[in-house]
Amino acid sequence: MANIDLKLSSKEDKVTHRCEILIRFYQGQKIDYRVKSGLFVEPRHFRYFVNRNASKKQGVVVPDKVTSVTKEEAKAKGYAITTRGEVVITDRLITPEVKFDKEQARLLGELQTTIMDAFVAADKSNLSEDWLDKIVYRFHHPLGTGKVKRQRGKKRVSMYELAEEYLDKKRFSYDHTKAFRVLVRDLARYEAFKKKVLQEKFTWNIDKMTRKDIEDFEDYLRNEKTLSEKYPKQFESILEEYPAEINVVHTMVKLQDRGENTIVKLKKKFKAFMQWLYETERTTNRPFDGIKIGVEKYGTPIYITKEERNLVAETDIPAMFEKLDDEDKKACSKLPLRTLETQRDIFVFQCLVGCRVGDLTRLTSQNITQGILEYVPSKTADEDAPVKPRIPLNPCALKLVKKYEGVDKDGRLFPFISPQKYNDAIKAILLICGITRIVQVRNSTTGENEMKRICDVASSHMARRTFVGAAYKAVRDPNIVGKMSGHVEGSRAFNRYRQIDDDILKETINCI
Incomplete structure (x- = not known):
């Protein structure tokens, strides 16, 4: 049976x-x-x-x-x-x-x-x-049995249905799929904007799409937030009424300004989708021909040093909090001090293992075997051969695991809080520990470099960068570091860590 x-x-x-x-x-x-x-x-x-x-x-x-x-x-x-x-x-x-x-x-x-x-x-x-x-x-997909062709008496398959078919066929990772769905919603909002605000009879059509349509869409992406403030009533309707084919329950979202990197990523995904439609003979149209996508630009990775990490691990949080001035105390008072102490331990552990926060919050004791942490990153979990990092836990990491054994009601390694509150806690922890040096960061929206305190730009991903930066500085072999961080061989992410500091240059000269 x-x-x-x-x-x-x-x-x-x-x-x-x-x-x-x-x-x-x-x-x-x-x-x-x-x-x-x-x-x-x-x-x-x-x-x-x-x-x-x-x-x-x-x-x-x-x-x-x-x-x-x-x-x-x-x-x-x-x-x-x-x-x-x-x-x-x-x-x-x-x-x-x-x-x-x-x-x-x-x-x-x-x-x-x-x-x-x-x-x-x-x-x-x-x-x-x-x-x-x-x-x-x-x-x-009851309409689809292969190529999408319009037949007499049958409704044309919408671009949103084709987008779902694309995801189904490609079987992307969870994160890539989620990012592509963001593009689909952006496309839907632009279509609604053309209809409701510009009063144009516009519908995305893969066979009739032009280079100008794509360039106008890019212009919309750059100015969507401004347009939503100019036409608030129309956008209230736009944000509530997505096409039925998208099949997602949406809540009202607050539109944000997009940086150049975000727009480049969206254009890359849009182009890849249109290329797939062309290669699978769903269309003969190639509207992206001649369009420059651009290149994502990132600043040098910002992370704390090994010494700063150890300072965070050893600091008496309540005692140092009392030494802050009133303004800094107020900035650090979003969470109780006891919660900050717990999140400090989690941050230190993350600095020692380097996993993304989404993977960190899913770890249980079953991920640790004979002192080695092993897991499948969610970013590559859906791929045919996902990278499986293996990180030997040092005594400090093992001590933290032991300290919180059995504490979390869901059986996880640590009692986690929401990602946003975790980020708030990290900023407060670094401020309390006196880690306030000025660093140069790239504004993701404007692309301009800005000088800020490192505690003000700290986040959970800084823990991952701290691990990668420290490991890369120690062994200088991206493949070895990648075995522990989950980066695939040849990952472009390591190029940013190759802006080696003066200490490594001096060490190299001393070896000659």
Whole structure:
């Protein structure tokens, strides 16, 4: 008998706070497929099946009527749970978010039926490796069976539908997919701007798109925030009414000025998408021909020294806080001192292992084996051969892990707070520790260099740069550092660390 198991991805979208439902389809030992469903729900609407035997061994009695629970319920009552589960929505108040999840649950039921029906009709001895992928793809794209051609009596496939097909085919990493969806929303807002503000009959058309359309879109990207302030009522509508094909529940967002690097990245993604449409014969149009994309420009990486890192680790936070003047005390008072002490320890640990904050907050004791930290970075997790960093933990890092063992209610290495509050804590910690030297930073919006206190520009990513900078200064081999940081071989990110300081130049001369 064929079975379908459902799991919930651990990756949560930072905007919608939803996770994708993962499907496993299997029969016996020979047929076993796994696929992403393309459907998303809030974690609170996914209930995990209770493992009665494991719960009983732990001395916990599970009532007969209880078959599945949320993770929070399982922790509160001590139930052991499986990784499998089901979508259950019992909310009485039907908010837009609940309505969306209900629709996703309905589609999930239809998808499961579609899979079972397809399996019944299939030749079991000749199932291809991508059989289930094709079933799911056809479920979400009933119009598409290959090339997108307009037929008489059929509606043209929109660019937003093609964008979803592009993501489905390319299977980008989570971060790349999220960044591409930002571009799609930008394209949708520009289309709405042309209609609602300029009163033009404009729709993105891959066959009729011109170089001028792209240049006008780029101009819009540079001035969107200013335009939103000039036409507030129209933009209120624009930000609420995205095309249905995008299939994302959006909340009102505050538009920000874009820097040149952001615009270059968006243009690169747009060009790659149009190139894919051309290469797959979905269009013969090449509107990007002759358009210069530009190059991203970054300043020299700013990070704290090994000595400054050790100072942060050893500082008595409460005592040094009392020595600050009133203005600095006010700047450091967003979080309690006890919280700052905890976040200080987390920051020091991050400086010693170099992982991105998104990966840091997912680490558990299972990521550490014989004193070596190992994990799959979320930035490359969806790739065929993801980089898997291995970082030997030094005594300080091991001591911090031991200090917070069992403290976090979710079983993570440390009791993390939100990324934004973590960044606020890091700025306060460096200020309290007296790390206030002036550094030159590049303004990401204007592109101009500015002089600022290092504590004012500190963030969680500074911890990663501190690790990479210290490691690169020690071994000067990007491939060795990359084994620990997760950078791929030949990564351009290391070029910025090659602006070697005078100490290394002097050491080199002394060796001659």
